[in-house]
Amino acid sequence: MRAAATPPWADVRDPAGAGRVADRHRASLDGDTTADVVVVGAGATGLWTAYYLLEADPAIDVLVVDASTVGEGASSRTTGWCAARFPVATETLASRYGAAAARELRAALRDTVVEVGGVTAAEEIACDFAYGGHLVLARTPAQSARLAEAVASARRWDDEVEPLDADEAGTHLRAAGTRTAAWTPDSARVQPRALATGLARVVEQRGVRVAERTRVLRVSPRAVVTDQGTVRCRHVVHATGATPPGVPGTGRAGAATDAVAIATEPLPAPAWHELGLAHGTTFSVASRRAVHGHRSADDRLVLTARAGAPAPSGAHARLRAALVDLFPSLATRAVTHAWRWPLDVARDGYASVGVDPAAGLAWTHGHAEDGTALANLAGRTLADLLTGTSSALTRLPWVGHRSPAWPPGPAATAMLTAAAWRAAWSDRTEQPASRPRTSRG
Known part of the structure; x- marks a missing residue:
């Protein structure tokens, strides 16, 4: 059995398996710059956030930075399903936030599977999306x-x-x-790496800048310091998931x-x-x-x-x-x-999404195995939060949830x-x- 960091077949573009996704190399950040929104992480969550920000306002200047390349992190290696799932039980949500809020989140998750299928079809993203339950x-x-x-x-x-x-x-x-x-029926299969590379193509066509091989050193209020330069901005979106485990200035909500x-x-x-x-x-x-x-x-x-x-x-x-x-x-x-x-x-099992207006920092954590659908829901929600849009999404119970921080290093691993x-x-x-x-x- 041969170990592979990423399976070659995960890049299959067409259902017959005859073609391969040939994603181009992108340049690193070239010195200091500015943007309206800096998205840290070019995985599914970061790219969906960029997509829906441009849907909300095509004039927003969005810069996506990643320490590696588009979709090279967990987004390209995940379970291959897009399902209406959440990491904690609905009864647990209801006990904390009320039955109505829990029911609204369930409905939003079911709608998310349809949303992903609709966007991939409309944008001609060849990621083998197929409904099958x-x-x-x-x-x-x-x-x-x-x-x-x-x-x-x-x-x-x-x-x-x-x-x-x-x-x-x-x-x-x-x-x-x-x-x-x-x-x-609320589930579909998808090729996650092909989804990420397809989303990158779409957002770049709409004016989003994507800088690869640009490692974030620190996130400060209204600024992102990288090894290739500093970006001044109005908002920062932390969308790296567990890759890397943490960026200074973003906390330790996920492990x-x-x-x-x-x-x-x-x-x-x-x-x-x-x-x-x-x-x-x-x-x-x-x-x-x-x-x-x-x-x-x-x-x-x-x-x-x-x-x-x-x-x-x-x-x-x-x-x-x-x-x-x-x-x-x-x-x-x-x-x-x-x-x-x-x-x-x-640490408490919850997935969460939110924004700290004072610091200009938006975030999402804790997607666990359910990341393909939650990435889309998070992207839509973050776009509404960052543009000041009050919507049904911004009132969902995972918005603003604060999970307790993990202890540092070996304690969390244990x-x-x-x-x-x-x-x-x-x-x-x-x-x-x-x-x-x-x-x-």
């Missing part, structure tokens, strides 16, 4: 119980979700050991835990006929440390999972074991790519690692006696 599999009695509770909860908040028995689940995906399942992924060789049509997974459909297992999967545009099966901080040795091998456990017929199929990326996780071990232990204890337990991890 999301299937959650339960393979143990404990998972079935949790899934039944999740279905009941989703319906209370007006989400469309359909409970399925094992036979009904098999019409979407035939995975070994499936007891029950649930299906929702990084690793996710890992593997991809098989392209599977032939008979193999997909046996599995039953349609293009666009994503899936996950209702375990404590959930495994997510989808079928790529070039017919690979991709699995991802949260692994720990940092990912322990053998994490990819354990994901390979999970692949064979779910789909025994793939035991002889090659896994050709393996990679990892950092997830931006808030907390995240302990959480990963607790989830892994729960999964092992929930396995029925008839199923062999997998190795620790």
